[in-house]
Amino acid sequence: MSGVIYDPFEGLVKMLLSLILVVFVLFLSFKFRLQLEREIVTATFRSIVQLMAVVMVIAAVFRSENLPLVLLVLAVMVVIAAETSAKRVEGINKPFIVTFSAIAAGSGIALLFLVLLGVIPIKPEFLITVGSMTIGGCMIICSLAMNRFSAEIKAHHNEIETALCLGATQEEAIRPFLGESVKAALIPSIDRLKTLGIVVLPGTMAGMIIGGVDPIWAAEYQLVIVFLLLGSGCITALIATTLTQKYLNITDEI
């Protein structure tokens, strides 16, 4: 990729210059008493430190060309994504097991599929960037699906209890609400497909174009990414809701 030549000093200065926008937000927050100053300052610092730290680790992994190390990085990402998603769900016995299995399986299966087809090369820079996007997408879909699922179960408690009274197993009683939750979780991904490139120039493509790649290639790669996100997300939502069904205990609630 050969776009603009990178000069480390210039890069830092440019990043700091863009911080002026954040200072502007701080000023507005102060002026209109939004009381967001503290939060914005912490969040900004956090984003800088976090991203720089991560990029150093990742750069080291890129250089090492060490596949097990790459997989380890991806595994850590899955664990963090699963923990984040697990905090969002209520009323389940072992939320982490559910979110971890769902995110790991969703991103793992979809990624492996494309790797085996040769669409994604087995190279650290591809596996880590594409992998992290997939895992992040799965995390969001996992939270959406499980949130919706437990909301549905709460809202339909009477129907579920009635079905149980008529001889349904817990799974049979809850099943009608599973599809609804998977659907709700996938809607943002489907909407993204519909508006791809029109509402926003997607991140991967924007990045590749800035990097000097042929825009057609960038667009093709972007399509690979969104299909990957949809496929992995669907697997994640299905596994998350199915496992939720297992780990939920609605009858012995006292």
Next chain:
Amino acid sequence: MKHIKYSDLLIVRNLTVNSDGVNILDGVSFSLSKGECLCLTGPSGAGKTVLLKCLNRLIKPSAGEILLDGHDTGKMNPVEVRKQICLVGQLPVLFAGTVKDNLAYPFTFRANQNLPVPDYATLMENVGLSPEYLTKNASKLSGGERQKVATARALGLKPAILLFDEPTAALDEASKLVIDDQIRKLNRDYGMTIIVVTHDMEEARRLSRRILRIKEGHLEEI
């Protein structure tokens, strides 16, 4: 150990339900003979609904045992218990579709697959509704009609015991009498074993000679 009477279909011994350190039910014992209709009363929050839900295993008791025909229901598959001891809830839930869809719904569950599918017109007759109701939309029924359809749906499973949780609480006096009549008929003419929870002492006396009251977690005969 107490000798089990042959006619005791249901025996409840020392049933205790504890929630957050409070005993909602505190050593409840009673028995129910086959073909009996028993009324259960008590103040709001006394644990009547909780007791019914223990009987059909929607709630797992903290202690005590429930014997159905001599079998400990705590050791049975909850789905089997619920098929034998069928609860018709306080505000019966009907599912989207026609009345007939509702009667057929339980037979989509795996556990009911080996049961013979009943004649729906007969079921309607059992609860005093004309077969024309079968094609009506369930969401358009009155409170009393819903109660009857829910009862018919439960009857289709041929349970050993029917539990009614305040079947007439939401109804006016006239509909109350109709439902009570129906419950009596199920008991007398069809030999159903029944437990009815009600706040209404008059209704309780209409339905049963034996009335139990729950108070502070305990049962007393009145």
